[in-house]
Amino acid sequence: MAFWNLVRRSPWSARIGLAIIALNVFAAIFAPLIAPYGETEIVGDVWAPKSADHLLGTDQLGRDLLTRLIYGARNTIALAFVTTALSFLVGSLCGFFAATLGGWVDMLLSRIMDIIMAFPTLIFALMVLSVVGTSIPAMIVVIALLDSTRVFRLSRAVAMDIEVMEFVEAARLRGEGIWWIMRHEILPNAMPPLVAEFGLRFCFVFLFVASLSFLGLGIQPPTADWGSMVRENAGAITFGIFIPLWPAAAIALLTVGVNLVVDWFLHMASGLKE
Amino acid sequence: MSHLLEMKNVVIEGLSGRRWQPIVKGVDLHLNRGEVLGLIGESGAGKSTLGLASMAYTRGGCRIASGSIVFDGKDLTKASRSELRNIRGVRIAYVAQSAAASFNPAHTLLKQCVEVPVQHGLMSYQEAAEKAVDTYRRLLLPDPENIGYRYPHQVSGGQLQRAMVAMAMACQPDIIVFDEPTTALDVTTQIEVLTAIKEITRQFRTAAIYISHDLAVVAQLADRIMVLRDGELVEEGETRQMLANPQEEYTRALLSVRKTRRPSNAHALKDDVLLEVRGVSASYGQGVEVLQDINVKVKRKTTVAVVGESGSGKSTLARVVTGLLPPLKGTIVFDGEELPADLKARDRESLRRLQMIYQMPDTALNPRQKLRTVLGRPLEFYFGMKGKEQEDRIIELLDMVELPPEYIDRYPTELSGGEKQRVCIARALAAQPDLVICDEVTSALDPLVAEGVLELLQKLQDRFGMSYLFITHDLATVKAIADEIVVMWQGRIVEQGVKEEVLTPPHHEYTELLLSSVPEMDPDWLDNLLARRARKRARRRPDGGPGRPMRQPAPAASYNR
Numbered sequence: 001m002a003f004w005n006l007v008r009r010s011p012w013s014a015r016i017g018l019a020i021i022a023l024n025v026f027a028a029i030f031a032p033l034i035a036p037y038g039e040t041e042i043v044g045d046v047w048a049p050k051s052a053d054h055l056l057g058t059d060q061l062g063r064d065l066l067t068r069l070i071y072g073a074r075n076t077i078a079l080a081f082v083t084t085a086l087s088f089l090v091g092s093l094c095g096f097f098a099a100t101l102g103g104w105v106d107m108l109l110s111r112i113m114d115i116i117m118a119f120p121t122l123i124f125a126l127m128v129l130s131v132v133g134t135s136i137p138a139m140i141v142v143i144a145l146l147d148s149t150r151v152f153r154l155s156r157a158v159a160m161d162i163e164v165m166e167f168v169e170a171a172r173l174r175g176e177g178i179w180w181i182m183r184h185e186i187l188p189n190a191m192p193p194l195v196a197e198f199g200l201r202f203c204f205v206f207l208f209v210a211s212l213s214f215l216g217l218g219i220q221p222p223t224a225d226w227g228s229m230v231r232e233n234a235g236a237i238t239f240g241i242f243i244p245l246w247p248a249a250a251i252a253l254l255t256v257g258v259n260l261v262v263d264w265f266l267h268m269a270s271g272l273k274e
Numbered sequence: 275m276s277h278l279l280e281m282k283n284v285v286i287e288g289l290s291g292r293r294w295q296p297i298v299k300g301v302d303l304h305l306n307r308g309e310v311l312g313l314i315g316e317s318g319a320g321k322s323t324l325g326l327a328s329m330a331y332t333r334g335g336c337r338i339a340s341g342s343i344v345f346d347g348k349d350l351t352k353a354s355r356s357e358l359r360n361i362r363g364v365r366i367a368y369v370a371q372s373a374a375a376s377f378n379p380a381h382t383l384l385k386q387c388v389e390v391p392v393q394h395g396l397m398s399y400q401e402a403a404e405k406a407v408d409t410y411r412r413l414l415l416p417d418p419e420n421i422g423y424r425y426p427h428q429v430s431g432g433q434l435q436r437a438m439v440a441m442a443m444a445c446q447p448d449i450i451v452f453d454e455p456t457t458a459l460d461v462t463t464q465i466e467v468l469t470a471i472k473e474i475t476r477q478f479r480t481a482a483i484y485i486s487h488d489l490a491v492v493a494q495l496a497d498r499i500m501v502l503r504d505g506e507l508v509e510e511g512e513t514r515q516m517l518a519n520p521q522e523e524y525t526r527a528l529l530s531v532r533k534t535r536r537p538s539n540a541h542a543l544k545d546d547v548l549l550e551v552r553g554v555s556a557s558y559g560q561g562v563e564v565l566q567d568i569n570v571k572v573k574r575k576t577t578v579a580v581v582g583e584s585g586s587g588k589s590t591l592a593r594v595v596t597g598l599l600p601p602l603k604g605t606i607v608f609d610g611e612e613l614p615a616d617l618k619a620r621d622r623e624s625l626r627r628l629q630m631i632y633q634m635p636d637t638a639l640n641p642r643q644k645l646r647t648v649l650g651r652p653l654e655f656y657f658g659m660k661g662k663e664q665e666d667r668i669i670e671l672l673d674m675v676e677l678p679p680e681y682i683d684r685y686p687t688e689l690s691g692g693e694k695q696r697v698c699i700a701r702a703l704a705a706q707p708d709l710v711i712c713d714e715v716t717s718a719l720d721p722l723v724a725e726g727v728l729e730l731l732q733k734l735q736d737r738f739g740m741s742y743l744f745i746t747h748d749l750a751t752v753k754a755i756a757d758e759i760v761v762m763w764q765g766r767i768v769e770q771g772v773k774e775e776v777l778t779p780p781h782h783e784y785t786e787l788l789l790s791s792v793p794e795m796d797p798d799w800l801d802n803l804l805a806r807r808a809r810k811r812a813r814r815r816p817d818g819g820p821g822r823p824m825r826q827p828a829p830a831a832s833y834n835r
Contacts, residue, residue, distance in 0.1 A: 166638040170701070172617065173596055174652060175625040184651075188642035 014264035020257025028074040035067040040222040047233075047241050056246055060233050065243060069250055071224040077254075079140065079219070080206035086144035087205075088198060091151025092190075096182045098152070099159035110156070113149045121146050122211065129217045139218060143208055147201055154197055158190045192266070199262030203255045210251060226251050276347070277304040278481055279328055279366075279449060284341035286323050286332060286505075297323050297336065299505040305449065308479035312496030312513070314489055314528065316720040317691070320505035325451045325485045329366045330358060346448070363390045367442035371454040373434040377426040384422025387441045396445060409440040412477060413470040431584075432463035436470045443474060450475070452484045456491060460583040460747055461791040468494055468800055487720055489528050490793035493517060494800040501525050513797050527722060529795060546574045548741050549595070549709055554604030556594050563602070564590045566765045570743075572709065575735065577742040579756035579773075581749060581788065587765040588745045592711050595743065596630055609708065626656045629702035633714035635694035639686040645672070645697060646682050652704040671700040675730060692723035699730065703738070711743045716751055728755055749792045753777065761785050 007018065027034065036055075037043050041063060048058040056065040094113075098106040116124070128142050162168065168185050176185075210227025212218035219225040221232070229247035236243045281303040287294040298320040305311050305328075313321040326332060330343050330350035343350040345366065350358065362368075370376045377386060387409075388402035397405065403422070410418035413436045426434055435455055442450050452471065456464040472495055475482050486492045492499060492513075499516050501508040501524065509522045520526045549572040556565040564587045572578045580588045593599040595606055597617030606613045608628065614620050632638035639648060649668045653659040659667060669679040675696040686694055695715060702710050712731070716724035732755060735742065746752060752759060752773075759776040761769040761784065769782040781789065790803060 166632045166634065167640040169598065170630065170632070170638060173598070173625065173630055174655060174705075175620075175622050176655070184643070184647075185640055189640070 010264055013260045017257045017260025017264070020253055021261065024073050024077060024254050024257070027070045028077045031070045031074045035064075035070045037064040037067045039067065039071045039224055041067070047236055047239070047243055049241075057241075057243055059229065059243060060236065065246055068224040068229055069226070069247060072226045072229055072247060072250070075219060075223055075225045076206050076209065076227070076251075079136065079209055079225075080202055083140045083143045083147070083205045083209075084198060084202045086140065087147035087201065088151050088194070090144065091148035092155040092194060094148070095152045095155030095157075096159045096186055096190075097178075098156045099163050100178055100182055100186065106156075109152070113152045116146065117149045121208070122215075125208075125212060126215065126217060129212070134217050134220060136219065139209070139212065143205060143212075147205060147208075151194075151197065151201065155190060155194060158193050159186050162186050162189045196262050196266045199258050199265070203258050206251065207255070277344075278307045278346060279303070279305040280342075280344045281324075281328065282342045282344075284324070284327055284343065285339040286320070286327055287337055287339045288323075289335045294337070294339070296339070297505050298327070300341070301502070301505070301507050303328075303500065305481050305483065307448070307481055308475075309498065310475060310482045310484055310496045312492035312499040313483060313485045313502060314487065314492055314499055315502035316487055316722065318504070319502040321485045321502050322453050323505075324502070325453055325483050326368070328449065328451055328483060329362045329368065331362065360394065363447075364394055364396070364445045365447050366449045366451065367445070367447040369435075369438050369442050369450060369452045369455050371457055373438040373455075374426065374431065376438060377434065379426050382423050382425055383429070383437045383441075387422065387437070387444055390441070391445050394445070402444065406440060406444060409443050409474070410437070412474055413440055414466070414473075415440075430463070431459055432466045435459065435467045439467075439470060439474065443478070443480075446478065447480065449481045449483065452482060454486050457486065457488070461749070461793075462583060462787055464491070464793075465791050465800070465803070469804060471495060472800065488793065489517075490795050490799075493795060493797045494793060501528070517795055517797065544573065547571050548574045548609055549743070550607040551591070551595065552605045552607060554591075554594055554601045554606070556590055556599055556601040558590075558599070562765075564765050565594065565601070568604070568767060570760055570767070570770070572741050572743055573758075574708075574741055575739045576757040577735065577744050577755050578758045578760060579744040579746060579752040580760045580762060581746060581752055582762035583747060583788075585764070586762040588747075588762050589713055590765075591762070592630070592713050592743065592745055595711060596628065622656065626705045627708040628711070629705050629707040629709070630711045630713065631695075631698050631702050631715050634718050635691060635698050636686075636718075638698050639694055641685065641687055644683055644685055648686070648697060649682075649700055649704050652701060656705055667704075671704055674703060674734065675700045690723075691719055692727060695719060695723075695727050696730065699727070699734070703734065706738075707740055709741045709743060711745070713745045714747070715744075717746070717748065724751070731755065749788060761788065 007015065010018075042061055043064050044054060044058045044062045046058065046060055046062050048054060048062070050057045054064050054066070056069070059065050059068060094109050098109045124146060125142050129138060132138050163186065168181060171181050171185050206226070209218050209225065210230065213225055213227035214231040216231075218227055221228065226247040230244050230251075233244035233247075281301070283300045283302060284298055285296055285300050286298040288297045289295075301320075301324060303311070303324065313325060315321045323332065323336065327338060327343060328345075330338065330353065332338060338351055341351070345361065348357075350361070353361070377383070384403060384406055387406040388397075388399055391397040391402045391405075392399055406422055407418050410421055415421050415433055415436055421429065421433070421437075429437065439450075439455070455471070456467050459467060468491065471482075471484075474480070475495075482495075484492055484495050489499075496513050498511065499513050500510045501522070503524055509516065509520065509525050511521070516525065517529070520529055549570075551568055551570040554565055554568045555563050557563045568591060570578065570580070570591070580591060582588045590599065594601045597613065597615065597620055600615035606615070608624060613624060646665075646668060649671055650664050653664050653667055665682070668682055672679055672681055677693060677696055677700070681689070681693075686697065689697065698715075715731075716727055719727060728751065731742065734740075742755075744752075744755060756773045759770065759773050760767055761776065761782065763784045768784045769776055776785065777789070790807075793799060
């Protein structure tokens, strides 16, 4: 109910963002019910143009593109969400520890993160995935780890700002332990920037998954995901068929949607008027 | 004769949520050439907003809704942007409260000072620089030829504030708006800035609007005073007349606010020591010792006030006592037992018995916790109180600090500054402490609100018999609340003893300086004081050598490095 009130007072940009996200989530959840065909079912010619049977045409194997897009939403969004959540868990926990404990703990964690960050992310992911083999759990862990360095940086900086506030000192003087301070004093105050960052990171993750898939190390065929769909159909562009633009547009749309909502949230959290 | 500045029925509104709320509700103001007008009021009275409006300027989220602002025959509310640009900074200048925040740390003082006249094409760089040096000299800044080449962090707070006055003077404006220019300064430094402002407005016959919440300060400068409250004019009059014969109840309250005093508590004479600080020295990192061989005793049911300027080490002393900063040498003895130096090594019981209240209630309360949590947590933490029992106790605590029980479900941001400080007091009370360290607890509050908080603290002491270690730079507060006084200067104790003894002459030289620097409600106080100090200096140093032996030439030293 509170959420509904919030939405009613939201600007139109945020509503569009919410609508886009809702649409994607709906497609992801009810994929088997709303998709006209099966995920891997070959139903027509290769790269058939759009028709009454195939609203968006077919892909390079003759599968219905709309069906692939709907299933793709499911795989892409679920993967991105789990990965982002994991990276935030690791990153912000380490960040808070570094900020509250300081000293050698901070030094150690920060330097580890620096080392990971020193590798170009895509190269690092390619390296690890080629060694351990491509599997969805491996990919989630690798991307989450890479992403957590950024989350670490942010949450450490935010927590350090809060850590010097007198209410944290008051809690220390009371004799509170580190967990309590992190959970009750720091976390609630660090929430706004972290949630905003969550939205942004979420977009980056599915772009990253898409680029990994594009390189052949992400989600393996025949599972539908937007990144692989762009890659597999990329050749069509040379024939003037714009089939690969549909999954690309889906990625772009969700990115824009999430960012609109994040902007709105940041705006509310900063307390700025208009 | 027409006035230099005339504001008629000015209404200024601020955006709150989606509605415009009036901040200044139709105030008339006029100012003649060479006149100094004092604007007095508590925070939220609209005095800064009104002061800025003299340049037809408002802060973000505010607008001038109606009224006219006529400066030198021109209505500024109807003036174009470029006309305003040629008036702001050039003919009407502004001096902000925090000079440190108003200077760009990346440029030298001189560069920032000449910027306005050079930008407006009024002078060449050379002329402007010469003029700046001349102004520095008139403002009695040390080494006027070279001080302009320093960066803002290389001069002291009082010098920086004077440099800002010089910046405002750069174009020889007709009016300067001073917005609480001495509020953030120590009393001894405040005098330097007040003297400088007084001299320079007198020499150039510059009109000024002086905004402050401190009536005694305004009385030194202003020819005329306007008292504002909630955006409305309460009273206006000649300075002397208003001080001698205030018409309104509110003005009388402002005038009498510094008069509370109470004699030293009888317990101060007994030898019932609760806290003893023995030979403590401390430093941050490997730097200089900020505390040197400090010995302080706090007796049961008494208030010991630690006074000193900023940098005297008084807050460091509090940090050592609480265990936040383990000392290099010395021990803290609490109720006959030596406390571990480090906070982490202290047991919960000794933590409970020693509580702290901070200067800024805004940062001392977690903005995301309701008062239920703020006050409930220490109850649960120290006494294991939960549920109904806890809630009853919270309401009882709120009642002790004179807050209504329905505040229990409010967030700190929904309270006023004084109410927040009361919540901080309640949080300390929740632990049923024996000793409460009060670190500048009234400095961030308006005088009348501060008065209320001090009264509350005394009432609570009478009722529960805890001791206070009261850290402050405000001698009026000390006079009001202390039983014993410890005067600190540069990390050392220069004088300590029972209040009556310390406050009665003869004083230590530094105590004398501090005491004489507290402004009094007398328009001649500053002139008399300066004359007295000059006489004393002449007597003591026939060679006319440098006065103020207490000050270290720290900024010069940092400059030479």
